[in-house]
Amino acid sequence: MSEKKFSKKHEWVLLDGDVATVGITKHATEMLGDIVFVEVPDAGKAVEKEGQAAVVESTKAASDVYSPISGEITEGNKAIADDPGSVNTDPEGASWFFKLKIKDKGEYDSLMSKDEYDKFCKENPS
Amino acid sequence: MEVQKTALYNYHKNLGAKFVPFAGYEMPIQYKDGIVKEHISTRTHAGFFDVSHMGQFFLEGDETLIESLEKIIPADLKNLKVNHSKYSFLLNNEGGIIDDLIITRTEKGFCIILNAACKENDIKQISQFLKKHHKHLLNNDLSLIALQGPKSVEILEKLIPGVTNLKFMTGNNFEYESENLYVTRSGYTGEDGFEISISNTKVEKLIDNLISNDVKPIGLGARDTLRLEAGLCLYGHDLNEKINPVEANLKWAIAKKRKEVGGFNGWEKIKNLLANGSEKIRVGIKPDGKVIARENTKIFSSDNNEIGFVTSGTFGPSVNAPVAMGYVKSEFSEVGTTIQLEVRGKKYGGKISELPFYKKSYVK
Numbered sequence: 001m002s003e004k005k006f007s008k009k010h011e012w013v014l015l016d017g018d019v020a021t022v023g024i025t026k027h028a029t030e031m032l033g034d035i036v037f038v039e040v041p042d043a044g045k046a047v048e049k050e051g052q053a054a055v056v057e058s059t060k061a062a063s064d065v066y067s068p069i070s071g072e073i074t075e076g077n078k079a080i081a082d083d084p085g086s087v088n089t090d091p092e093g094a095s096w097f098f099k100l101k102i103k104d105k106g107e108y109d110s111l112m113s114k115d116e117y118d119k120f121c122k123e124n125p126s
Numbered sequence: 127m128e129v130q131k132t133a134l135y136n137y138h139k140n141l142g143a144k145f146v147p148f149a150g151y152e153m154p155i156q157y158k159d160g161i162v163k164e165h166i167s168t169r170t171h172a173g174f175f176d177v178s179h180m181g182q183f184f185l186e187g188d189e190t191l192i193e194s195l196e197k198i199i200p201a202d203l204k205n206l207k208v209n210h211s212k213y214s215f216l217l218n219n220e221g222g223i224i225d226d227l228i229i230t231r232t233e234k235g236f237c238i239i240l241n242a243a244c245k246e247n248d249i250k251q252i253s254q255f256l257k258k259h260h261k262h263l264l265n266n267d268l269s270l271i272a273l274q275g276p277k278s279v280e281i282l283e284k285l286i287p288g289v290t291n292l293k294f295m296t297g298n299n300f301e302y303e304s305e306n307l308y309v310t311r312s313g314y315t316g317e318d319g320f321e322i323s324i325s326n327t328k329v330e331k332l333i334d335n336l337i338s339n340d341v342k343p344i345g346l347g348a349r350d351t352l353r354l355e356a357g358l359c360l361y362g363h364d365l366n367e368k369i370n371p372v373e374a375n376l377k378w379a380i381a382k383k384r385k386e387v388g389g390f391n392g393w394e395k396i397k398n399l400l401a402n403g404s405e406k407i408r409v410g411i412k413p414d415g416k417v418i419a420r421e422n423t424k425i426f427s428s429d430n431n432e433i434g435f436v437t438s439g440t441f442g443p444s445v446n447a448p449v450a451m452g453y454v455k456s457e458f459s460e461v462g463t464t465i466q467l468e469v470r471g472k473k474y475g476g477k478i479s480e481l482p483f484y485k486k487s488y489v490k
Contacts, residue, residue: 034163036416039417058161062418062420084416
């Protein structure tokens, strides 16, 4: 398994061969607050880099979750759709959003490292 | 316009509040615990809310003050006893709701609690009907604190002896820290509780005392989920100038006597609506699954005709399901009617539901 990478829209990606697992960061969940609804994509759906792939809603508002990488969805995590609150508990572990078969590893390589992402969050507080 | 702050702004900051601009004020949307925990602690224990952005509008005058106010407010003010409160509205010529409010009879006249976003216009509208000798004052030296939840009475009694005797929708003067303050038994959460009108100079002391009695600070976020579960309207969302009390399903708030005799703005129109019903009406809505139907979600009938729209929608932590309110054509308003809600281009099933979604009995 590869190094965990991060996007400016607060998603994380783990790569295993050509299958990427995508979720939202702990920082994102802290900004969103209590998560009460999640919609994950179905297998077979094609997504573009930075294209809308899933939906997450907190008590405050609905937000889109973007795919940091292009590819074809192989699985949406139904467990988080059934228990949206679990995203607050374990956003960077069991509560991943979707897996996809990637097309271009270069897109993964261009994402931020953990250190770069932490720095990005500090410089862009909201 | 410069952003305004309540007297407790720095206090909220120290409590870890996240602020949002609301009706021209910087107000706490939540504190460290977050909306769901704040909501639950209000329902199970007690929470306090700084609602000092709301207008506390005082009127003084003789019998003619009642005549003046009754032209724009459809409550029976003549028979409203001192220290008793009523939920009512300001109405325009078309019967549309300019604002919804709580009016309390005082020794010298009335006190009206107005929505923050509306208060300046409200005062203009009310003033049109006032006579020169009627005195009025929007008192910005007072804070307004809501204490809500099942433990409210036990806690407040320790700080302000005597409040236990207040019945729902009544108030009285009390002494606190050698100063007079006014307490009403009322609220906006569906829980038992109080609203405390207290000078800006004493309000921090009161909050210190509430916090030391384990009362949690509650932000606007939980205030919204609490009021929506309780089926209560939020002005600017569920109510506006184009909606009248019959459409808003609030005809109960027009006094019986006033329904018969009229004499208030928009009465002709409202009389007709009372007799014949309105084309659309406010209803409760429960989506079937977990999807949240937020404001402006389109509502469709089971045979795909557009029949209305959502005006408030969120996740209800105590109901543990999404809840919403909106307007539908009256023929679809019966509880249990199957509807569809269009969220992000997809239709989801739902039902017209009874209001409130969450019910507790007030102390009568």
